[in-house]
Amino acid sequence: MRQLLRVQNFTVSSDGFGTGEHQSRERPFGHAEPEELFAWAGATASWPNRADAAGSRGLDDYFTRDYGRNIGAEIMGRNKFGPQRGPWPDHAWQGWWGDEPPFHTPVFVMTHHKRPSFTLYDTTFHFVGGDPASVLAQAREAARGKDVRLGGGPTVVREFLDAGLVDSLHVAVHPVKLGAGVRLWESPDELLDRFHLDVVPSPSGVTHHVFWRR
């Protein structure tokens, strides 16, 4: 069975931004409010960060419960991992996620600046340079036959889309404008030459966009 590269539960504003501007240690999404952007996912029973047994089991839950299904590795950009730019000042920063990151697989952080791998609970972070195809080859090997999730941010998703490496892409469009930040797209129509698209409005207010390769 072929190993797919999948984007899952990637949420953008109605004007196409995946994150705001002015990222900092206190604000991983810059001026955007992640609690608002991801409210649709946080309300579901299968949200990976949920601690209780509550939550909805409707349409949106199909998307959150698919997040980890058959995933063996994740690729993320450096700005999803942390707010630093340039060479690492030290190795104290270990991501935004505390002692138990929600990935449970090897994670490949794309950066030009070397840093040793480290493990938190059941997630090992590797820091890798190189082009998207070579990073994907490393992630596929680590995934041991399972699929690879492309975790974002928007810049990294664009790079892999431009390189023709993405097999399926789920984007939830939140019905609020951000006005500025880092853009995934001007319009989902940009991808229609290469992907099929199902557009699915959810009762929660987001509109799910499900793309798969033509």
Add this chain to the structure above:
Amino acid sequence: MRQLLRVQNFTVSSDGFGTGEHQSRERPFGHAEPEELFAWAGATASWPNRADAAGSRGLDDYFTRDYGRNIGAEIMGRNKFGPQRGPWPDHAWQGWWGDEPPFHTPVFVMTHHKRPSFTLYDTTFHFVGGDPASVLAQAREAARGKDVRLGGGPTVVREFLDAGLVDSLHVAVHPVKLGAGVRLWESPDELLDRFHLDVVPSPSGVTHHVFWRR
């Protein structure tokens, strides 16, 4: 984690029938055409009976790929298992599914007529009497902590709904009338006193109904 009882990918006609009338060895759904009723599922990449690597990966595929996720046992009615009525004439009939049934877990067939268990590939069929609650207790034990799927037909789904045992229910409504057969409901509204409901039209033509307990 609680073990859920889940109905998955159950398909009914627009007038509420889950199967037609006049079931026979040649026609498991009676006068209904399963190829039409389940066309929405058969077109997806994750349809359990698919032999090739093709198929759609849009909205409908989220439903077919959820079919086996975290399922540890199935409960089905006798008429899902076969066309016989009354005492078993012999034990030659082993279901409609050939040498590799798509269940991959223990299956509990509800019947008043005793028959020894048997195994086909990685599916073991058990034949059990008793009320829905006692059958569910047996299936939960066999599922070893995973959820139990309630496989149908419509009569069995109704029995478990009436006993208040169903936690979540996914019904795809096919946009064609059957006119006769075995009914799941007159209208999905019958369940709204006990369940939340998301109604999700699919580009394939079916309308997914996702119910979860209030």
